[in-house]
Amino acid sequence: MTEPAELMRGTLDLLILKAVSLGPVHGYGVLLRIEQISGGAFAIEQGSLYPALYKLEFTGMLAAEWGTSDSNRRAKYYQLTAAGRKRLREETTGWRRVVAAMAAALSARAEEA
Amino acid sequence: MFSRTRHLWRALFHRGQWERNLDDELQWHLDNRVEDLIRRGQTPEEAERTARIELGSRESQKERCREVHGLRWPDEIKQDLLYAARLLRRSPGFTAVAILSLALGIGANTVVFSALNVLLLRPLPVASPGELRFVERDGFPVHHFARYVEMRDRNKTFSGLIAYEFVALAIEDGASPRYAQAYLATGNYFDVLGVRPQLGRFFGPEDDLKAGAHPVAVLSDTYWRSRFAADPQIVGKTVRVNSLPYTVVGVAPAGFYGTELFYRPEMWIPMRMQPQVEGISLLETYDRGPSRIMIVGRLRPGVTPRQAEADLGSISAASPLGAPEFQGDWNRINLTPPGLIGDQFRRPAEAFASGVMVLSAMVLLAACANLASLLAARTLDRSHELAIRSSIGAGRGRIARQLLSESLLISLLGGAAGYILAFFLLRALSAWRVAAGVAVQIDGRPDWRVMAFAAAAALLTGILFGVAPARQAWASRNTRGDLPGRATRPRWRFREALLPVQIALCCAVLTASLVSFRGLSRSFRTHLGFDPRGLAVASTNLAFARYDPENGRVFQRRVLDELSRVPGVEAAAYANALPLSAANSMWVLFPENATDSWPAKGALANTYRVSPGYFRTMGTRLIRGREFTWRDSAWTRETAIVNETFARTILHSREAIGRHFRYSRRGPLVEVIGLVEDGKYVAPAEKALPVVFWPANQEYESAMTLVVRSSGTEQAAAMRIREVVAGLDPRLPLFNVGSLRDTIDFQFLPARIATVALSAFGLLAAMLAVTGIYGLAHHAVSGQIRDIGIRVALGASPWQVLHPLLGRTLMLLALGSCAGLALGLAADRAISSVVYQASARDPVVLAGAALGMVLIGFAATWAPARRALSADPLIALRHE
Numbered sequence: 001m002t003e004p005a006e007l008m009r010g011t012l013d014l015l016i017l018k019a020v021s022l023g024p025v026h027g028y029g030v031l032l033r034i035e036q037i038s039g040g041a042f043a044i045e046q047g048s049l050y051p052a053l054y055k056l057e058f059t060g061m062l063a064a065e066w067g068t069s070d071s072n073r074r075a076k077y078y079q080l081t082a083a084g085r086k087r088l089r090e091e092t093t094g095w096r097r098v099v100a101a102m103a104a105a106l107s108a109r110a111e112e113a
Numbered sequence: 114m115f116s117r118t119r120h121l122w123r124a125l126f127h128r129g130q131w132e133r134n135l136d137d138e139l140q141w142h143l144d145n146r147v148e149d150l151i152r153r154g155q156t157p158e159e160a161e162r163t164a165r166i167e168l169g170s171r172e173s174q175k176e177r178c179r180e181v182h183g184l185r186w187p188d189e190i191k192q193d194l195l196y197a198a199r200l201l202r203r204s205p206g207f208t209a210v211a212i213l214s215l216a217l218g219i220g221a222n223t224v225v226f227s228a229l230n231v232l233l234l235r236p237l238p239v240a241s242p243g244e245l246r247f248v249e250r251d252g253f254p255v256h257h258f259a260r261y262v263e264m265r266d267r268n269k270t271f272s273g274l275i276a277y278e279f280v281a282l283a284i285e286d287g288a289s290p291r292y293a294q295a296y297l298a299t300g301n302y303f304d305v306l307g308v309r310p311q312l313g314r315f316f317g318p319e320d321d322l323k324a325g326a327h328p329v330a331v332l333s334d335t336y337w338r339s340r341f342a343a344d345p346q347i348v349g350k351t352v353r354v355n356s357l358p359y360t361v362v363g364v365a366p367a368g369f370y371g372t373e374l375f376y377r378p379e380m381w382i383p384m385r386m387q388p389q390v391e392g393i394s395l396l397e398t399y400d401r402g403p404s405r406i407m408i409v410g411r412l413r414p415g416v417t418p419r420q421a422e423a424d425l426g427s428i429s430a431a432s433p434l435g436a437p438e439f440q441g442d443w444n445r446i447n448l449t450p451p452g453l454i455g456d457q458f459r460r461p462a463e464a465f466a467s468g469v470m471v472l473s474a475m476v477l478l479a480a481c482a483n484l485a486s487l488l489a490a491r492t493l494d495r496s497h498e499l500a501i502r503s504s505i506g507a508g509r510g511r512i513a514r515q516l517l518s519e520s521l522l523i524s525l526l527g528g529a530a531g532y533i534l535a536f537f538l539l540r541a542l543s544a545w546r547v548a549a550g551v552a553v554q555i556d557g558r559p560d561w562r563v564m565a566f567a568a569a570a571a572l573l574t575g576i577l578f579g580v581a582p583a584r585q586a587w588a589s590r591n592t593r594g595d596l597p598g599r600a601t602r603p604r605w606r607f608r609e610a611l612l613p614v615q616i617a618l619c620c621a622v623l624t625a626s627l628v629s630f631r632g633l634s635r636s637f638r639t640h641l642g643f644d645p646r647g648l649a650v651a652s653t654n655l656a657f658a659r660y661d662p663e664n665g666r667v668f669q670r671r672v673l674d675e676l677s678r679v680p681g682v683e684a685a686a687y688a689n690a691l692p693l694s695a696a697n698s699m700w701v702l703f704p705e706n707a708t709d710s711w712p713a714k715g716a717l718a719n720t721y722r723v724s725p726g727y728f729r730t731m732g733t734r735l736i737r738g739r740e741f742t743w744r745d746s747a748w749t750r751e752t753a754i755v756n757e758t759f760a761r762t763i764l765h766s767r768e769a770i771g772r773h774f775r776y777s778r779r780g781p782l783v784e785v786i787g788l789v790e791d792g793k794y795v796a797p798a799e800k801a802l803p804v805v806f807w808p809a810n811q812e813y814e815s816a817m818t819l820v821v822r823s824s825g826t827e828q829a830a831a832m833r834i835r836e837v838v839a840g841l842d843p844r845l846p847l848f849n850v851g852s853l854r855d856t857i858d859f860q861f862l863p864a865r866i867a868t869v870a871l872s873a874f875g876l877l878a879a880m881l882a883v884t885g886i887y888g889l890a891h892h893a894v895s896g897q898i899r900d901i902g903i904r905v906a907l908g909a910s911p912w913q914v915l916h917p918l919l920g921r922t923l924m925l926l927a928l929g930s931c932a933g934l935a936l937g938l939a940a941d942r943a944i945s946s947v948v949y950q951a952s953a954r955d956p957v958v959l960a961g962a963a964l965g966m967v968l969i970g971f972a973a974t975w976a977p978a979r980r981a982l983s984a985d986p987l988i989a990l991r992h993e
Contacts, residue, residue: 027138028145046146047169050139055181060116066134069141076138083116 012044012052014095017080017088020062026075027053053078061087121183135175143168193518200519207491208523210884211484215527215574216534217877218477221870223535223567225473229466230562231374237452238368240307241411245372246418246448248274248408248425253699254454257404258384258396260429261299264408267428270421271410273305278405279376280390281816283657283846285353286340290657292848293336293379295354296371297387303331305411306372312337313348313363320362321383324396329383330359334367336379354382355390356659356844372409372451392656392665392815403698409451418448469870472625475618476874476881477574482615483885485578488520520579521572528571535567612922615885616929617936619878619969624937624962626871631958633861633868642692642756642792644732647822648853649830650691651838655815658844662813668841669809669817670743673724675837676821682830684730684822689722689814692794693857694849696816700805702763705773705782716763716774718755719794719802722809728754728789730822738770738787745786745808751776752808754787759803797860820853827852879969886922886973893918894977901981911982918981919974930966937962 019025019033027050034044056062061084069075080088124131143164150160168174179185201208236242248264250256258276265274277298283290300321308315311334320327330352332341341347351358359382370377388394395403412421430444492499499512655665669687676685690696701715725741728734736757745752753774760769764785773782791801809817819838823830831850838845849856894901897918904914 026141028142031142045169046142046167047174050142050174051177051181054178058117058120058182073141074137075141076134 011095012048013056014088014091015042015044016049016052016056017061017084017091020078021080021085021088024065024077024079026069026077030078056084060084117183124179124182124184125187132175135178139168139171139174189514190518193515194522196515197519197522201522204491207487211487211523212527212530214480214483214877214881214884215524215571216530218473218480219528219531219567219570219574220534220538221473221531221874221877222470222477222570223532223563224538225466225470225870226566227535227539227563229470230560230566237372237374238308238366239372242451244412245306245451246410246412246421247372247451247454248410249447249449250429251443251445252447254407255404256406256408257398258387258406259398260432261406261408263432264425264428265299268410268421268424270413270416270424272413273301274408274410275299275302275305276384276406276408277302277371278384278387278407279378280382280387281654281657281848282354282380282390283356283654283844284379285356290353290844290846292653292657292846294376295380295382296376296378297384297390298371298381299384302381305409308366308369310363311366312345313361315363315365316381316383321385324385324387324394325389327383327385328357328359328389329362330354331381332361332364333370333377333379333381334365335377337364352380354380355657357389373454374452389659390656392660393662393813407454410448422446422448472622472871472874475622476877477570479615479618479622479878479881481574481578482611482618483881483888484520484523484574485580486611486615486885487888488516488578492516517576517579521575524571524575524579527574528567531571532564532567535563539563612885612889612925613929613932616882616926616966617933619882620930620933620962620966621936622871622878622933623875623965624934624958626868626875627958627961627965628937628955629864629868629871631955633864639797640792641797642733642790642794645853645857647824647827648731649821649823649827649834649851650818650853650856651831651834651847651850652816652818653838653845653847655817655845657846658842660815665813665815666810669724672819672837672841673726675841676819676834679821679823679833679837681823681825682821682833683824684726685819686724686727686730687809687817687819688724688727689809689816689818691818691820691853691857692721692792693797693860694818695859697795700776702805703775703777703780705775716803718759718763718805720805720807722807722812722814723754724809727806727820728787730820732822733792734790736788736790737768738785740787741806741808741810743810746810751781751783751811752786753783754789754806755785756789756804757791758801759805760785760788763803797864818849827854879965882969883973886926886970887977890919890922890974890977891980893922894981898981905982914981915978919978922974923970926966926970930963933966934959934962 015034015038016030019030019037022033022037025033030053031044031046031049034042053062057064057078060081062078063081064076064078066074067077146164146167147157147160150163151157155163165171179188237245239245247254248256250260256276261274261276265276268274275298277296280295280297282293282295284293285291300316300318303310303315304317310331313331315331316327316329320329332347337343337347344350347361348363350361352361353359365381371381382390385396387396395405398404410421412418425446426444429446503512655668660668673685673687676682690698698720700718700720702718703715723741725743725745728740738754741752741754755764755769760766764772764774766772769785769788772785774785775782787806789806792804793799794802794804819834821830821834823833828851831852835847835850838847901914901918
C-alpha cells in the first residue's frame, strides 16, 4: 500500500458527491466510503470534510435529514438532490476529459511534438 | 438560489437548533471515529486524542461551517450591535439625549409625513383610483346638472361619468329630526367607482330615472353602526329624511365615504330626489341659478387627460343650451385628481404640508448634525480603546462598521420611539373633529407608508450622523494608542463645519416660529368686517321641513319678528350663509353697457343673500347708502349692496351708490343701493375680495343662518334661537348653534397648527443648538484644562483665558445665526400664505430671534466658561 496522496484542490467536493450518490450516508460514513472507494489512496483531512458538506448542502447539492442510526442515536444523513446528481455527472465528465488530456499530454514523445 | 435563502433563513431563525445539530453531528463523528480506532487496537484514551487531533479545532470547524452557510455577516452584525448596546448602557446620559432628540425629530417628521400621506399619497378606497378625474370648468368645481347630463351622454373619453352633490338633511331616526350630511349621487355612481355594498345593494341607474320617484337610501358604515347598531335586517326598513320616508336598500363598505377626503356622509340618495331634498329643483336649470353638482369621471383605458379635456371642452362649447355669456374660456375644461373638491384645496394644503415638512426636516437635520458632533467627540475620547482594538487585529473597516452600528442602533431606537410618539399623536388627531356638526374628518391613522417613512428616516439619519465618527476612525492611522490626557490637537475641522450649519437651521426655525407667532396673535385682532362679540348664530334649512318658497318667505320673516321680541336681543337677521363659514358662493356679473371697462368674461364676486338688518346685526359699517328693507323683493327693481373692494375694482368708483350692473349680459339692471366696509369672507389670511350682497327677499333660498346680537351671553342667545325655532316649527333641526366666534374658530386652525408646530420645532432646535454648542465648548475646555490652569495661575485675565477657547465657537454661532436669520426671513412668504399678516420685516421678530440666539449661546457656554475660569493648576498638573 502506497502512501495516501494529497487531495487535489476541488476534488473533495466531487468525491463527496460520488460517495453520497452510492446511497444515503452520514458525515463519518462519507469519510469511510471515500477511503473505501479510493482504496485508501486519498487521505482526507477531516477538518475540511464538514465545511465541504455544509457548503454542498447550502448550495442545494445535498439534502440532509435526521434519522436514527443502528445504535439508536440521532444522526444526519446526506442524500443527493437532483441538482447534485447533475453536478456529479458534469464534473465526472469534466474530470474524465482532463484525465484523458493529461494522459495524452504526458505520454507524448519527442518526435511527435 | 432558493436553497440558499431557505438554509440561511433556517439558520438565522432557528439558530439554537442549527447549532445543536452541528454539535451533534461533530460529536457523532468523533464517537464513531473513536470506536473505529479502538477496534484498530488503540486504547480508549489514545483513540480519543487521535480522533480529536484528526478533526482539528472544533470551534474553527464550526466557524467554517457557519461561514459556508452565510452566517458570518449576520453574526458579526449581531456582535457589533451587542457591543454597541453595552456601550450605550454604559453612558445613559448620552444615550438618553441622543434617543430623545431623534425621537422628537423623527416623530415630528412622521406626523407631518402622515398628513401629507392622507392629503396627497393615499389612494381613494375605490377600484383603480388612478383612472378617476375630477372635472372643473374654467377652474370652477361645480356644474349645472343639465350640463353634466350632456357631458355624460356625449363624451367618448370616459368609461363612466358620475355626478354628486353635498346636501344637508334632517333625518328622523330618533326622538326629533336631526341634522346630517349626505350625498346626492347619480345612478351610475357606485358602479363607476367600483365599490361593493357590504349589505343589500346600491342604487343603480334604474333608481335614478324620474325626479322624485326613487325614495331609496344607501347608508354609510359609520351611520349604520352608530344609529342602527349594525342591524343585519336594516335592508328594507324605512328612514324619514326631510319628512319623506326612504327605503334603505344597502350599506356601503367600511371606509368608503365617496370621493372627497374631508367629507363624511351618513347616506347616499339618488340625484333625481334633489327637488324633494332641497325644496327647489336644480335638475333642469342650465347656466342659470345655483350650480352645486360635482363631476368625476373614469378615463377609458389609453385616453390621456389632455384628450378628455378637449373632448368635454368641445361638448361644453357646442352645447345648444349654453347661455351666450358663458362662451369662450368658460368652456375650458380641466381635469384634476379627485379628493379635495378637485384641486380647490390641494394647492394650499400641499403648500402648507410641504412647508411644515421642510421645517421638520430641518429640525431632523439639526438633530443629525448635533449627534454627529457628539459622536465624533466620543470617538475622540475613545481613541485609546480603538487603538487597542486595531492593534489586536481589528481592521479599519471593522472598526468603522462597529462605530456605524452604534449610530444605527441609536437611530433605530430613536426611530422606534419617534414612531410610537407619532402613532399616539396621530390617533388623537384622527379621533378629533374640526367642529361639532361638521362632518369633516381627517383619517390620519398611520399605514404602511408612514411606517416605511419612519424606518427610512431613522436609517438615513443613523447613516448621516454615523458616517462622521466612522470616517474619523477610518482615516485614523494612529495605531500607537495615544494615552488619554496627553491631548493631541483634536481634529476639529469637521465638527466646526457642522456647528454653523446646525446653528443656522436652528435660527431659521426660531425666526419662522416667531414670525408665525406674531402673525397669529395679530390675526386674532384683525378686523373681520364684522364684530363677532355678542353674536349668536344657528343654521337650518327650510327644505328639512319641505317648505315651498312662499311659505318659506313667510317663515323667515316670522322668525325674525319673534327673535326681535325676545328680551335682550338688540338685533336679529338671517343670511343664506355667513362670511368665514366655509359655505361660499360666487356669481358672474356683467356691466351695464358693453362699453364699460369690465373683464371680458364678466366680473366674479362672492355673494351672500342677507335679510334686512343684517349689517346692523353683524356690526358691519355701512359707508354709504342704506340697508335692505322688506320692500327690496322680487316684485320691485333689483337692488344690491357691495363692499369697498367691489366698488373699487369692478365699478371703478368710490361712490358706487346708484351705479348699475347685470346678472347676465342681457339681464335686468341691478342698482347698487349701499356700500359696506371690506371684511374677511373665505379665510382670515385672504387678500381683499369683491363681494356683493343680494336682498334675501328677492330670491328665496331655503338655507338660512340666523344671527342675533344680544346684550346677554352668546350661549344664552343661542338657546333663545333654539327655543324660538322649535316653537315655530319643531321639524327644523338646527346646526352650528352657538357663538359666532366659536363657529368661525376653525378658520384660524391652520394658523394655529402652524404656530404650534413651529414653536415646537423652534424649541427643539434651540435645545439641539444648546447641546451642540455646549459639547463643543466643553470639549475645548477639557482638552486644554492644564494649559488653562497654568494661565489662570499666572494671572491671566478672564478675557485672555476665554478668548482662545470660546472665541471661535462664538464666532461660529454668530455666523450661523446670520445665515439662519436670512433663511428664516426668506421663508416668511410661505408662512404668510397660512398665517395672516405674518411678516419677518418686523422689529419684534428680528430682535426676538437675535435675543434667542444670544440666550442660547450664553446658556451653552456658561458652564464650560465657569469651569475654565476656576481651573486649578495643581489638579491639572497632578492629572499628568
